[in-house]
Amino acid sequence: MIEARELSKTYGSVRAVDRVSFTAAAGRVTGFLGLNGSGKTTTLRILLGLVTPTSGQALVDGRRYRDLRHPVRRVGAVLEQGIGHPGQTGRAHLVTQAVFSGAGRSRVDALLEQVGLGHAADQRIGGYSLGMRQRLAVATALLGDPPVLVLDEPANGLDPEGIAWLRGLLRDHARSGGTVLISSHLLAELAQLVDDVVIIARGRLVRATSLAELTRDAEARVRVRSRDPRRLWHALTQAGGRITTDGTALEVAGLSPEEVGELAFRAQVPVHELTVRTPDLEQIFLTLAATR
Structure with a gap:
């Protein structure tokens, strides 16, 4: 040891x-x-x-x-x-x-x-x-x-x-x-x-x-791509989601994939992609190292 x-x-x-x-x-x-x-x-x-x-x-x-x-x-x-x-x-x-x-x-x-x-x-x-x-x-x-x-x-x-x-x-x-x-x-x-x-x-x-x-402990994000990202952004933000975008899809923190799917359905926004992105060791390390 x-x-x-x-x-x-x-x-x-x-x-x-x-x-x-x-x-x-x-x-x-x-x-x-x-x-x-x-x-x-x-x-x-x-x-x-x-x-x-x-x-x-x-x-x-x-x-x-x-x-x-x-x-x-x-x-x-x-x-x-x-x-x-x-x-x-x-x-x-x-x-x-x-x-x-x-x-x-x-x-x-x-x-x-x-x-x-x-x-x-x-x-x-x-x-x-x-x-x-x-x-x-x-x-x-x-x-x-x-x-x-x-x-x-x-x-x-x-x-x-x-x-x-x-x-x-x-x-x-x-x-x-x-x-x-x-x-x-x-x-x-x-x-x-x-x-x-x-x-x-x-x-x-x-x-x-x-x-x-x-x-x-690392916070997973949900990547979601839709026909109407603006309306979906509004629905997810209203529910407490924290949103970023790469210009193609939204990345949502603070909501589960099930919640994102339900919110998109209620907002009547067709979803073209919904995936969970768990941070890898490199992302976690860089985040922790950068905050110190």
């Missing part, structure tokens, strides 16, 4: 992280979302012992990263900047990392196959594509077979097949009891993966909840 407890980090007069608290639970995938400059990457770097917090604590299973006895066997990490010396081969990189971390070499070849780099194991990393380097970074994170994974933009450079592979790997890790904390700008993809969501903006926690709860 991962815990942030009243975590703060100040750089001079700038407070990059401001009393952020959240939990990433075992057996679940937690999405960590924030716009550029929100404090998201700083928080992850504090968690991994790369940045010292001004106050508060970031804990893995109740301990700071630097206090873990065998950190590589407890936490595997992928950072956005990538990994590996361009002159090394993929296999040599993993062997070196295994020796330095005390993880042992026995998993190297199996991991190269697992991440889809078996065919490129003896190629130099400098010749790898961005997606291949990301796969190597994931393999490095898995070297110690850690129960906790912390991933900062791990899907960068992956093609659709690679993204599907990563999604399956992380879901399997969580199903086996592992903890996954992942940040990504690919919110549509993240929505297919995560169980829980943590959103920060301007260094402060905006929301920490399950994805199901977050989407349930």
Whole structure:
């Protein structure tokens, strides 16, 4: 389990992280979302012992990263900047990392196959594509077979097949009891993966909840297209609906689709389209981030 407890980090007069608290639970995938400059990457770097917090604590299973006895066997990490010396081969990189971390070499070849780099194991990393380097970074994170994974933009450079592979790997890790904390700008993809969501903006926690709860709380809108939008607008507004339009159809908040249909019938306005539009994770995130 991962815990942030009243975590703060100040750089001079700038407070990059401001009393952020959240939990990433075992057996679940937690999405960590924030716009550029929100404090998201700083928080992850504090968690991994790369940045010292001004106050508060970031804990893995109740301990700071630097206090873990065998950190590589407890936490595997992928950072956005990538990994590996361009002159090394993929296999040599993993062997070196295994020796330095005390993880042992026995998993190297199996991991190269697992991440889809078996065919490129003896190629130099400098010749790898961005997606291949990301796969190597994931393999490095898995070297110690850690129960906790912390991933900062791990899907960068992956093609659709690679993204599907990563999604399956992380879901399997969580199903086996592992903890996954992942940040990504690919919110549509993240929505297919995560169980829980943590959103920060301007260094402060905006929301920490399950994805199901977050989407349930988001207000759905009804899209309705008719022959007489002006008369329908009047009828829906009179009933308390909040209306916007894209010039083709009305979007109605505050009324159910059944209510919209009944009101259109009473106003004798033929309806050509009536659909429910539930906000997706990207829309919800942008709305929450913009209000802070």
